[in-house]
Amino acid sequence: MQVHEAIQKRLSIRRYADASIPAEHLDMLFKALQLAASANNYQNWEFVFVKEPELKQRLVPACSHQRFVRECAYFIAGVADPTLKWHMVDITIALTQFALQAVEFGYGTCWIGAFDEAHVKRILNIPTDKKVVICMTLGLPAGKHIPRGRKGLEEMIYLNQFGRRFEAI
Ligand SMILES: Cc1cc2nc3c(=O)[nH]c(=O)nc-3n(C[C@H](O)[C@H](O)[C@H](O)COP(=O)(O)O)c2cc1C
Secondary structure, eight states: OOOOHHHHHOOOOOOOOOOEEEEEHHHHHHHHHTTTGGGGOOOOOOOEEOOOHHHOOOOOHHHOOOHHHSSSSSEEEEEEETTSTTHHHHHHHHHHHHHHHHHHTEEEEEOOOOHHHHHHHHHHHHTTTTEEEEEEEEOBBOOOOOOOOOOGGGGGSSSSSSOOOOOTO
16 A cells, blocks of 8 residues: 555544454554654654553543543553653654554554543553653444545645645645
8 A cells, every 4th residue: 555545545433343453563553653753863752552451441431431442452542751842743743654554454543632641641550750642542443434524725735925825736
């Protein structure tokens, strides 16, 4: 699969089949995180992969009762040292690569921003001086998922000056 296909196929997956992820896929998914760009190459990121069903069940109320958190193969918490300036960007770049790599293998992901940080930290034993920046679910999609709409390019791409139309669009 080419990168542009993965970008076009990716969409948030909120229903998952009961399927596990083989080690060779996990390996490549971990690499997608590891090889991401980061500010000063600080690699200010750690990722807790949650597979244990009982833990995933406990994460549901910590994630605004989003039930698919328990159905995914892995719930991932993206953890960083919040004292470094670009921590939110670094984690986001890594998980974006991860989400695209997942598409190539036929998996789906969903960003999880609706979570109670203190609650997630307690469940996963994350140190208090670390920040849970964002979470993500990963698994084999089940059922049909409909792509969501997007703004037109003319509303977001400008040439030379803010608000000036990029005529090629
Ligand atoms: C930072 C961030 C937080 C998000 N949090 C949630 C969430 O808690 N639950 C959820 O179902 N989707 C969440 N999403 C997914 C968005 O709703 C989704 O990306 C958006 O509607 C566009 O749809 P698409 O991903 O299918 O293209 C989040 C996305 C981002 C980038």
